[in-house]
Amino acid sequence: MSRRIELEVPPQDRGKRLDAWLAGELEGVSRSRVQQLLDAGEVTFCGGERPKANFRLRGGEKIQVNLPEPARLEVGPEPIPLDILYEDKDIIVVNKPQGMVVHPAPGNEHGTLVNALLYHCGDLSGINGVLRPGIVHRLDKDTSGILVAAKNDVAHQGLAAQIKAHSMKRVYLALVHGVVTEPRGRIEAPIGRHPVDRQRMAVTEKNSREAITHYRVLEQFDRYTLLEARLETGRTHQIRVHMAFLGHPVVGDPKYGPRHCPFDLPGQLLHAGCLGFNHPVRGDYLEFTAPPPPVFLQVLGTLRREKKGEG
Structure with missing residues (x-):
């Protein structure tokens, strides 16, 4: 399955590069992903013409973008060592090393903190879905330090409420x-x-x-x-x-x-x-x-x- 998006370039955006303009219009789509879509022919003008990334907009163009559904990621336990600061039946607190991604995403399907936690704990809160089980807050890949994860939904809700407050x-x-x-x-x-x-x-x-x-x-x-x-x-x-x-x-x-x-x-x-x-x-x-x-x-x-x- 894929999603089809139709866009029209407003006059005030005349002169902008197509790839930069699309990256600003498509929510959650990076400029590099836009480049991939252009290369794959997933971006066309109304008449079917396939534009290049550096095309300068004139204003008024009608553009169709075909967004393929992202491939499903399988998330499983992996025997990755953890620096555990505290653990009980409800939560686990770890010191995440610099360079470790917190949860799987395209390009980082393995070696994440979630993979390590699933191996160590066996089960985590399901509130954030299959890709981010137990994850209440994040740290960037290259930011080191302390992070708490929830083993069940009650713990997850209690931690999330404190973050919100x-x-x-x-x-x-x-x-x-x-x-x-x-x-x-x-x-x-x-x-x-x-x-x-x-x-x-x-x-x-x-x-x-x-x-x-x-x-x-x-x-x-x-x-x-x-x-x-x-x-x-x-x-x-x-x-x-x-x-x-x-x-x-x-x-x-x-x-x-x-x-x-x-x-x-x-x-x-x-x-x-x-x-x-x-x-x-x-x-x-x-x-x-x-x-x-x-x-x-x-x-x-x-x-x-x-x-x-x-x-």
Whole structure:
């Protein structure tokens, strides 16, 4: 099965590239996916002509897009080691390594945290469906740190309610570019999908949601600042987008930071180091901490030595 979408280019969009325009119009479809659809002949003008990606719109064109149904993903248990901080019959708290995807998606069908959890736990909450069982909140692939998963629906609902009420404590360590002069601050800037690059998020008023991040300076270096960032809301890429919006992108961030990183890093230096919440069934408060990964500590060590004049 496939879905057919008919679009008409408004006059004000004259001169835009077709691929960029389509990525902005098709909800949840990235520019690279648009390129694939164009190459496969799934995008046509009203007369049947197959345009190229770099076609410049004139305004008024009627375009038909055929969106094939995505292939179904099979999700199963895989014997992947887990760094477990806490576990009982209702929940499991783990320290996710940098580089691990949380749940399966096209291009990352295996080796995810969900695959590991299914192997270890046997069963998880089914509220989020077959691809995201037990997942109440996420961490980006290259963000390390603490995450809680639900083993049953009651636990899932209890944790989700705390996230919705902004009562779950989620504190991150972030090394950012530049010297942040204010000792602490509150960033309130709505986040939505980037208007052109659908794989990125952006501070925008269009189709966005409220996003609030609190930060505190922990340590300053010549060209960098170590921050503590606390999430009040939890939007996709929130800390990364907010810090880039302030002009202080996270070090090693391939999407929102400088193209060239001075350190040899596998991803951004962002670590979910503290997670606190009320147990979703018993009601008692639990709080967990985990140190940042070795690569994060190595960079901090280098910067501290430079600060002391040790080379």
